[in-house]
Amino acid sequence: KAKQAGKNRYHLFDLERDKEVTGYQSWLNQLQDALNGDQLQLYYQPKVDLASGEVAGCEALLRWQHPTEGLKVPGDFLPQLLSNDLDLRLGQWVLEKALCQLEHWQQQGLALSLSVNISASHLLQQDFAEQLATLLAKHPNVSPRHLELEIVETSALTELDQAALNLAHCKKLGVRTTLDDFGTGYASLTYLRRLPLDCLKIDQGFVSQMLDDPNDLCIVENVITMARALNRNVVAEGVESQQQAQALLQLGCSQVQGYGLARPMPASSLDLWLASWQRKPRWRAQTL
Numbered sequence: 001k002a003k004q005a006g007k008n009r010y011h012l013f014d015l016e017r018d019k020e021v022t023g024y025q026s027w028l029n030q031l032q033d034a035l036n037g038d039q040l041q042l043y044y045q046p047k048v049d050l051a052s053g054e055v056a057g058c059e060a061l062l063r064w065q066h067p068t069e070g071l072k073v074p075g076d077f078l079p080q081l082l083s084n085d086l087d088l089r090l091g092q093w094v095l096e097k098a099l100c101q102l103e104h105w106q107q108q109g110l111a112l113s114l115s116v117n118i119s120a121s122h123l124l125q126q127d128f129a130e131q132l133a134t135l136l137a138k139h140p141n142v143s144p145r146h147l148e149l150e151i152v153e154t155s156a157l158t159e160l161d162q163a164a165l166n167l168a169h170c171k172k173l174g175v176r177t178t179l180d181d182f183g184t185g186y187a188s189l190t191y192l193r194r195l196p197l198d199c200l201k202i203d204q205g206f207v208s209q210m211l212d213d214p215n216d217l218c219i220v221e222n223v224i225t226m227a228r229a230l231n232r233n234v235v236a237e238g239v240e241s242q243q244q245a246q247a248l249l250q251l252g253c254s255q256v257q258g259y260g261l262a263r264p265m266p267a268s269s270l271d272l273w274l275a276s277w278q279r280k281p282r283w284r285a286q287t288l
């Protein structure tokens with residue numbers, strides 16, 4: 001009897017698993033449709049230079065306008081992609097879209113840079129830099145110096161030699177490189193030592209409590225000191241208050257990004273934000 005029940009259970013589990021597999025497949029199909037249609041969008045979050053108060057550039061953040069479920073953020077769909085090759089196609093789409101936007105800004109006479117988040121599996125493709133070179137060649141008006149690749153520290157960046165090689169190749173093209181979410185990985189200092197990086201982005205987890213938690217403040221202060229000593233630019237992400245911006249300026253942090261400045265927004269809203277910021281930059285050395 002017990003055997004029978006066990007068998008039934010197995011059967012049930014099997015059915016559940018089938019349902020899960022078909023569920024996953026249909027979800028992949030939806031994302032595929034999103035990619036082929038016009039449901040994917042880049043939002044832009046500005047980044048400001050604290051000394052001058054000038055807008056240094058923006059970060060491109062992926063959004064999915066789902067036909068029935070509304071606006072989705074990367075956390076809702078990127079982790080589930082795992083190593084599906086849709087991840088690569090998405091990455092390619094984001095880079096293409098970002099270059100179009102850079103070209104647009106260039107035509108408007110805006111000297112903004114644009115940071116793009118690159119997944120580990122995308123960066124580790126043998127021909128990553130070649131593909132980037134091909135894309136850049138399609139946008140000859142865009143200065144490669146205006147494109148920044150943000151690499152997230154993750155355990156997935158296992159083949160560090162390959163990552164370093166590809167990034168070095170990208171830097172030869174004139175593109176800049178940033179280590180995102182610095183301090184959250186398993187091997188932050190190893191990445192810093194081995195990868196050709198122009199910039200460190202301090203993870204928002206350290207920034208959010210830096211005024212309340214002396215340990216976090218100490219970490220932020222020393223990451224800034226270290227970045228400067230190593231001749232790397234340093235950006236703080238997740239800056240929500242003027243007090244945080246003030247403290248970061250005093251600690252020698254050159255650039256900040258966060259809800260306190262602006263939330264990520266569609267390109268159509270950015271023009272207005274930029275105009276109002278230029279009229280009255282809220283955060284800069286003189287007024288902070």
Ligand code: C2E
Pocket residue numbers: 045060061062073074075078091094117118119150152180181204237238239240257258259260264
């Ligand atoms: P990230 O690159 O570290 O981006 C910062 C995330 O924090 C963004 O979330 C942003 O909306 C949010 N954020 C910015 N300022 C603040 C703040 O002041 N407070 C708080 N609480 N949050 C803030 P988002 O857009 O949901 O993106 C999450 C992550 O998804 C990104 O983290 C990045 O790792 C990844 N991602 C986003 N777009 C892409 C993409 O096009 N490709 C890849 N591979 N990954 C992406």
Ligand code: MG
Pocket residue numbers: 059117150180
């Ligand atoms: Mg990022």
Ligand code: MG
Pocket residue numbers: 180181201203237
């Ligand atoms: Mg980040």
Ligand code: MG
Pocket residue numbers: 181203204237
């Ligand atoms: Mg982050």
